Amino acid sequence: MNPLCDKVLHKILKHRYAPQVILAYIKELPYPCAEEDLRDYLILSNADQIMLEYVKKLIKSSKSCSEDIEARMFDYPNAPEIVLEYIKQFKLSGESQYKVFGLKNADQIMLELVKRHGGNVLSAEAQNLIQDLPNAKEIMAAM
Secondary structure, three states: OOOOOHHHHHHHHOOOOHHHHHHHHHHHOOOOOOHHHHHHHOOOOOHHHHHHHHHHHHHHHOOOOOHHHHHHHHHOOOHHHHHHHHOOOOOOOHHHHHHHOOOOOHHHHHHHHHHHHOHHHOOHHHHHHHOOOOOHHHHHHHO
């Protein structure tokens, strides 16, 4: 699939079927869309699905995103799923590590983060907050 030009994409964003069209477009792209375009897409009603698909494309391309986009992953109801997907390939910034502790699966995310990227990627604040997680011993052992 060839990428659509900006002019066409901005026209699509005004259409009532924009959420479905943009999601299908992102799924079909062989690479992640540009962050500038993503910001436009995240105003749509299915922004959570769009963000998840974007992260999946990032992983395939081995290209991480900006801290701004990383922070926005936490804005959606499916944030636990998005973040778990993201850390399969990428480390989290210190600010995002702190946000993890507000998610229902913080223990699972922190364990996976440490297993994949090592304990040295954790901020001092995250290391302290891990002590309050139910699986703190398991996470510390994985570090």
